[in-house]
Amino acid sequence: MHCPGFKCGALLAMTFGLVASQKSENGITTGKKGNATVVKDNPDGVGFLAVLPTRKQFTPTPAGPIQGVVYAQTNSGGTGVKYDISFKNLPEEGGPFVYHIHQKPVPSDGNCTDTEAHLDPFERGETPPCDPDLPQTCQVGDLAGKHGAIVTSKDNTDFSESYTDDFTATGDGKSFIGNLSVVIHYANLTRIACANFEEFDASDSMNMMSSLDDLLDMDDSYDYGDDGDDDGGDDGGDSADGNGMDGGKYNDTY
Ligand SMILES: *[C@@H]1O[C@H](CO)[C@@H](O)[C@H](O)[C@H]1NC(C)=O
Numbered sequence: 001m002h003c004p005g006f007k008c009g010a011l012l013a014m015t016f017g018l019v020a021s022q023k024s025e026n027g028i029t030t031g032k033k034g035n036a037t038v039v040k041d042n043p044d045g046v047g048f049l050a051v052l053p054t055r056k057q058f059t060p061t062p063a064g065p066i067q068g069v070v071y072a073q074t075n076s077g078g079t080g081v082k083y084d085i086s087f088k089n090l091p092e093e094g095g096p097f098v099y100h101i102h103q104k105p106v107p108s109d110g111n112c113t114d115t116e117a118h119l120d121p122f123e124r125g126e127t128p129p130c131d132p133d134l135p136q137t138c139q140v141g142d143l144a145g146k147h148g149a150i151v152t153s154k155d156n157t158d159f160s161e162s163y164t165d166d167f168t169a170t171g172d173g174k175s176f177i178g179n180l181s182v183v184i185h186y187a188n189l190t191r192i193a194c195a196n197f198e199e200f201d202a203s204d205s206m207n208m209m210s211s212l213d214d215l216l217d218m219d220d221s222y223d224y225g226d227d228g229d230d231d232g233g234d235d236g237g238d239s240a241d242g243n244g245m246d247g248g249k250y251n252d253t254y
């Protein structure tokens, strides 16, 4: 093809725009940077633990803070990451609850909004929702989308699950989770609670799922009964800035 330089540039930009579009020909939505890649070189023996704050949470829920851990460790053989998840005291209503790895850590004031959007290095975006049958087309951080949302009932407000996710990384790289955070949301996406991953070695002894209770016991300040029988609101008095976090104000869209 023959054309003056600046026109070729425009043509190239248009072509690139088309190639980089999120829709593939068969109607499957993928990231602007393609499908997520399977991470095969996760370093042996590396694990990260996120522990939800036991005394208060970003958006107060009627029964008091969700207690829980997400433990993420290199899967055997180095391909993918094994997740062991246990949440207790989820709200009875407002689900199915979703949870994700977000792209920023939680700041020291515990503000879940500041974790920003999901870990999404392939720029896949929010819509349409993740198809769990094609996890490589989903946002890397969309754990609930790929592995299932959380359903609770009056009789069961606990959740535990283990699975392997092939697309997250415990070593360096764009899908690295180690300095990031986990956020739990109501079905309407309001952020309820969040926690940072911290490096944690459980390879010696612990079975993470059975150690949740031990972990919570280790926190001497754990005493959620105090808040459980009040009006369910955040009683500003235990908030350092007296500013009380009112969940209704944070209608985040991630
Ligand atoms: C992404 O994966 C889907 C499902 O396997 C496939 O149809 C699509 O062509 C892939 N897209 C890219 C850009 O590799």
Ligand SMILES: *[C@@H]1O[C@H](CO)[C@@H](O)[C@H](O)[C@H]1NC(C)=O
Residues within 6 Å of the ligand: 093, 094, 186, 187, 188, 189, 190, 248, 251
């Ligand atoms: C989101 O859902 C929760 C639980 O049902 C509710 O309390 C809250 O008001 C809802 N927020 C919005 C913005 O709809």
Ligand SMILES: *[C@@H]1O[C@H](CO)[C@@H](O)[C@H](O)[C@H]1NC(C)=O
Residues within 6 Å of the ligand: 104, 105, 172, 173, 176, 179
């Ligand atoms: C998180 O780690 C990645 C990879 O090491 C690095 O590129 C990124 O800057 C880190 N982000 C923060 C907020 O520390």
Ligand SMILES: *[C@@H]1O[C@H](CO)[C@@H](O)[C@H](O)[C@H]1NC(C)=O
Residues within 6 Å of the ligand: 111, 112, 113, 114, 243, 244, 245, 246
């Ligand atoms: C949390 O952070 C957001 C965004 O930075 C801010 O608008 C909001 O006021 C903060 N909430 C609290 C309770 O500090």
Ligand SMILES: [Cu+2]
Residues within 6 Å of the ligand: 099, 100, 101, 102, 118, 183, 184, 185, 254
């Ligand atoms: Cu999220």
